Amino acid sequence: MIRRRRWIASALGGAGLWSLGASPARAGGQLEEPLVDSIRTALSSAVANSAPPIPEFASLEARLTYLRWLGAMSARLQRRKPSWQERKEFLQTVWYESRRAGLDTQLVLGLIQVESAFRKFAVSPVGARGYMQVMPFWTRVIGDGDVSKLFHMQTNLRFGCVILRHYLDRERGDLYMALGRYNGSRGQPQYPNAVFAAARNWQFDMQPGVIPERSPDPSKPSERVPGGPGG
Template identity: 65%
Template sequence: MRWWHTLAFATGVLCAPFGFAGNQKEEALADSIRLALSNAILDARPPKPAFTNPADRQRYEQWLAQMSERLRRKLPDEQHRIEFLETAWYEARRAGLDPGLVLGLIQVESAYRKYAVSIVGARGYMQVMPFWTNVIGDSDRRKLFNMQTNLRYGCAILRMYVDMEGGNLYLALGRYNGSRGRPEYPNAVLKAWNNWK
């Protein structure tokens, strides 16, 4: 069973929010949710996609080539750009998310800047709030500037919010940004997602 299925089941026992940590709310999580999220970020294997048939591999390679060309201006170094896209694709798929959605969210959150820090302290590509390292990680906030770690945290957290909102992506995006119920952020991410389809 995939980790997000466990997470989806566990989100039914989510407790009420108890505070704020900048953009994303720090929420009281049931132990089962915390455990599912912790397990989701622990696997440190490098992002290497595996394909069972040549058609899937060919679609992935076409996607990689197209996205690399679109991202060339933002990430001019080809090796870094390919590594970023491979990791974003892997972590998005691992979390059951569309890779284009993740790229759209990154566009809105950090404009593809690895070391971006928001005014409230959110870090990295997916602007993950540091409190998450205490809640589900090893408390090492510096790791949020590691590409794979940041993308893994961000994708796992977004997946949790999608599950919490019963699959409603609009509300999940608002929750990710700490602006649930307001249209600006979800609309910006959904619009950016269209660039990456």
Template identity: 65%
Template sequence: MSLSRRSYLSGAAAGALTLALPRVALAGAQIEEPLIDSVRNALSSAIRSAAPPRPEFPDTASRLAYLRWLGEMSERLKKKIIDPQPRIDFLQTVWYESKRSGLDVSLVLGLIQVESNFRKYAVSSAGARGLMQVMPFWTRVIGDGDSAKLFHMQTNLRFGCVILRHYLNREDGDLFLTLGRYNGSRGKAPYPNAVFANQRLWVFAERPPQA
């Protein structure tokens, strides 16, 4: 193999590895914009919620599928959130808020890994806060302006998921542009590509039943 090709392949492999790693520095700044009433109400209700939400299921099969997902994700997340109960509370909440906003849970987990690496009290250089790196102006737009509330797990996850859904609607379902808008880098590839790379780490595939 030629030196130039070896160098190219080494660089490509390093680039792929870098892409899959958490990139806290990529946390950008959402842009303040008018909100429709349904978005405003969804964010306001999050500020008033104190406890992790309790998922409800239409049947036993759905509940068992959720519990299998929860067990698998808890194993994968052990190194990021060591204590079992906070880890379960987080997964329960991120599942609930993702489903509530019509988002793929693996996408939201991938975004959280890129934005904060699962650090509840992360703060970016742009001032974004918490797990989903929500900008403080959102609390002023729909609440009392207390940005410390963005360190509350459910509030942060509700804000992040509702804002992401809002942007997805604005971009007519285009995830690439949606993620760029969320990060304040609309149209640029590094941030969406990083989220997509990390999303793959959180995809859950049901195992077929054993005979």
């Protein structure tokens, strides 16, 4: 139990630990699995679309909500990314790519925190790269084979979100199991719990006066979160 708690604490990089410096990349290594042609084609198409990450809003209220979110997240990320322009571009891209993939933005930020501690050029011991620690084989399976592109911010975030969406579909919406698959530790509680806990750092009340939905308790491995859009 003590060992498990230490692992989670070191993986979170939470508010109390951020001042201690960056932790090593912690990707467990996604496993290469055979894909049927239809899925391979769909995933290739999803990562090939080069639309710029420019959020579009149906109303002024939606835009104002986004700007409030951007300001709140920027303040929390300032220690990791001192440059306002860099923070803005990063957060805008995370917002865009997570919603494009139908993922919870708060969860994606938590995953990035655990995987790379928000380091663009992070490389894990098993070779996973970038913010979302994407394994190089994915560039061959659904990309153009250029591994260096995984250090490009939007490319890395797009691959990561598309891959997590794929795993979520494979697990029929079970985010707990999908996160385990993403980490190469399917069925084990440490990684999903670490991501759920880290995601709490990125909670945001989308509407003033409304209490945000409770995040899962990392001490309860069986508690799981739906994978629908949010943030």
